[in-house]
Amino acid sequence: MMTDHCVDVLIIGGGVGGLTLAQWLTGLGRSWRIVEREAYLGGPLAHSQYVLKWIPGWPAVSGRDYMAAIVAGIETAHCELACELTQIQRNQIDPAWRCQLSNGRAMVAKKLVFACGAAPVSPFAPAERVIVGPGLQKIAHLQTGDRVLVLGGGDNAAEHALILQEMGCSVVMLVRHALRASSVLAQQLRASQIDFRVYGDALPLNVSASGIELFGESYDYAAVYYGYQPSTVVTDFPVLYGPEQQISRDVFILGDMTGPTYPNILLTQGQAAVVAKQIDHALSGD
Ligand SMILES: Cc1cc2nc3c(=O)[nH]c(=O)nc-3n(C[C@H](O)[C@H](O)[C@H](O)COP(=O)(O)OP(=O)(O)OC[C@H]3O[C@@H](n4cnc5c(N)ncnc54)[C@H](O)[C@@H]3O)c2cc1C
Known part of the structure; x- marks a missing residue:
């Protein structure tokens, strides 16, 4: 039987938000793994030839090149590609999340972060x-x-x-x-x-x-072009919610999944930085 792999943070979604968070966590000395549904990192921008807008300091960069620059700073051995969460469990004695992945691996994480984006409707x-x-x-x-x-x-x-x-x-x-x-x-x-x-x-x-x-x-x-529907993957796992349907304080959601009025890269990356700091602070006190 395969042994569980323990990390501070399991990140679900390897697009702009998930990858930015991973880099911040590395800088803060926290361990992480990414679970990404597709066989590649970077999300929908990874194949986009659009010249991105609203990225100061990056004149005329395409989504593809921007994401390639971010992916270059990521330890890809820490990413489970073409993979999804299939089960999450938690017990009273050890409050870590025990996660089963679709590739047969098991992960134990203190915090979960969902950065699964949104799909056009x-x-x-x-x-x-x-x-x-x-x-x-x-x-x-x-x-x-x-x-x-x-x-x-x-x-x-x-x-x-x-x-x-x-x-x-x-x-x-x-x-x-x-x-x-x-x-x-x-x-x-x-x-x-x-x-x-x-x-x-x-x-x-x-x-x-x-x-x-x-x-x-x-x-x-x-x-x-009728806008986006944020991913609802979190609702697939009732264990993430408390008795009053509030999401656990050990679970974070960021990026397009939060349903911003104007989804964009800088907002997502800013949220990722804030979540990384919140997690670091919480883990210091755990
Ligand atoms: C074509 C296009 C052009 C854009 N142009 C700009 C622009 O010029 N400027 C700008 O600021 N913003 C732009 N945006 C918006 C910007 O890309 C998003 O706001 C940003 O990518 C959001 O990051 P995210 O991490 O929330 O989601 P994403 O980057 O979409 O990443 C989500 C990731 O989660 C994965 N995933 C989904 N479900 C699961 C699951 N169940 N399990 C595991 N993984 C899962 C997806 O495969 C994906 O890799 C553009 C978006 C698109 C689609």
Whole structure:
């Protein structure tokens, strides 16, 4: 039988937040392990060719390069990849968390940190011609002349509508009530050739293998930018909650999982730094 591996902190999620936390914990002399669902570290940004915004001191860096720089500072032998938590137990005598992983390993940790991010949402059934959420790689296969229906009125929708138009696609942008994109993007949209429309709530989108139909018009693709749903993985483990459904003080959540109004890298990294300091302080007193 494999022996349990003991660490100060088990981090679930190896994206921006989880990796930043790991680096802070290393600096504070605390031991950690990362459990990452994918076979690679870095989260969705690891493959993103976007030039990141709002990262002072990093002019024109792509998500991929930014994450590669962070991953370079990580002891990858301490990361369980293509792996998830399957079971968490705790007993009264020893308050450490006993965790079973999907790769058969077992971990014992004093603190658990969940940094599992958020997934883009769509009210439509998954289909090849329905693209959900931002990412250049998701639209890379579209071609000049493709008719694309962009759904959503925030920054991601506006930005992708402009990119698609630059790629030579014919873009119709449908906004539910009003455009919410930042003023810079809104100005660019207004100055563009993009067909911009406002609609009510019901959207009778008809999706088939050959295309999309809406209000009697047909499109090759629909691209949906309706925001994000934070991961709810914590609720899979009732043992993490107290009698009044409050989460244990030995469990932390950070990054996009906390459902920030404006998810971003700096906020996530700041939260990771704060959580690392809180954990270090708590462990000093344990
Ligand atoms: C395409 C794109 C472009 C962006 N551009 C910018 C930008 O320009 N500037 C900016 O500031 N922000 C940008 N963001 C937002 C920024 O990337 C996020 O705010 C940040 O990554 C949040 O970090 P996180 O650690 O909470 O989540 P993530 O970085 O998403 O990491 C979550 C990790 O958890 C893993 N995971 C999920 N569930 C489980 C599970 N059950 N078990 C184990 N692991 C799990 C995932 O595989 C992933 O690796 C962008 C996001 C995307 C998607």
